[in-house]
Amino acid sequence: MELKSLEMQRTLRAFAIILLTMSAFFSLALGAGQEFPVPPPPFTEGIFPCSQCHASMETNRKKRELKDEHTQIRMHHAETLRWCLDCHDAKNRDKLRLYNGELINFTESYRLCGECHGNLYRDWRAGIHGKRTGSFMGTGKRTYLLCAHCHDPHEPKFKRVTPEPPPFRPTDRRNVK
């Protein structure tokens, strides 16, 4: 009888320890992956994962004009110096590639942008450059937009937009009965 209960205790303790270590591991892993609460990256519909097409294709590292696919991409981002594979990883197309060879997810693309635009990356991390929505305080949901949500990474300069209508003048008939 006593022996059995001892054994039970031991197994229970082992279980508890395993559970604890697992939870600690998962919380750490999640914490590392979710440094900023970013929404899903702005992919064209159906284009991700990239590997669904690229896995069966041979890698062509030559800089060229794309004729079959991705024809809508116009490169205006230091295009003389740059090519797709400077940012997209050649082997794992579902990842981006930092300068030091580290592969990162598209949800962490700010790290890639920050490699050149260091001062803007510093401000973005503080919430000054870029846009944050939701709750800035308390327990509510918060969202920090990625660089790519506002700037097209292939041609990042903002396009001109149509402004909303001006306010009615005091003499406007929509303002006077």
Place this chain on the structure above:
Amino acid sequence: MSNKNYTRRGFIRSLSVTALAGLSLPLLSSCSREEREDFLQKHFLEMTEEEKKQVIAKLEQRYFEQYGRKFQISTQEALPEILWGYGLELSRCIGCRKCVYACANENNTSRYTRQVHWIRVLRLKRGNLINLEDSEHYYAPETVPEKGFVYLPVQCQQCQNPPCVKVCPIHATWQEPDGIVAVDYNWCIGCRYCIAACPYKGRVFNWAEPNLPKDEVNPNVHYLGNRPRMKCAVEKCTFCIQRVRQGRYPACVEACPTGSRKFGNLLDPKSEIRYIIERKRVFRLREELNTESKFYYFFES
């Protein structure tokens, strides 16, 4: 001399009773019970919790009849250790007026036959930022930003030393502990002294009964903020008091497509607004008037 019963005391007593009856007669007989209640409603800061509840219930009923929606009127008080501050980056603002209309939708302002906006986007010639007299806010080009111009959105600057509060003869507008200058629309008599006193043109007057379409109503409101107003009430930006007291960004911050608008707690050294003040080139509009505005414009540096 002969009539000793007719004393001065008696005369004054009967006179005062007559005067009281005469004054209260039109008040108590000629108006309905609802109007009487409205007339005798206290100032918001002097109401007890019980009285606030009664007023809220009355207003919710009235708004339901008028707009056909169930309103949630909050009377949430200022949170401790907070002073709200706003930042706006002029080098990024493109003058698209998205904030103007996001503000109108959030804050239930009148849409037409007196359109009311709380944000005014000024267009100035580049290099001419201090001459606000030369600004234009009816600009309507095909696309923005235009070459050679900068855009300067102006709304209530939530001054720490507000001239509008000083001139109000009946204390219908006052500064909340978190720095927001609030208006009790029911207490306001519509004298418009505050409009004359404001150096930023931050306040607007309801010349007519506001026109707010039923399907564009925002039913989540605050008593001191975006609840539907009435004719003859002065209104202005409240930093979206109904949102920021719950820790949410104001509507204009969320609407800005370039992320020029920033918001935070000036007393929190880790907030976004403190980061801006400590590291960027900031200025405040008409600082020489000593209004101590809490609206910081800044440039990329």
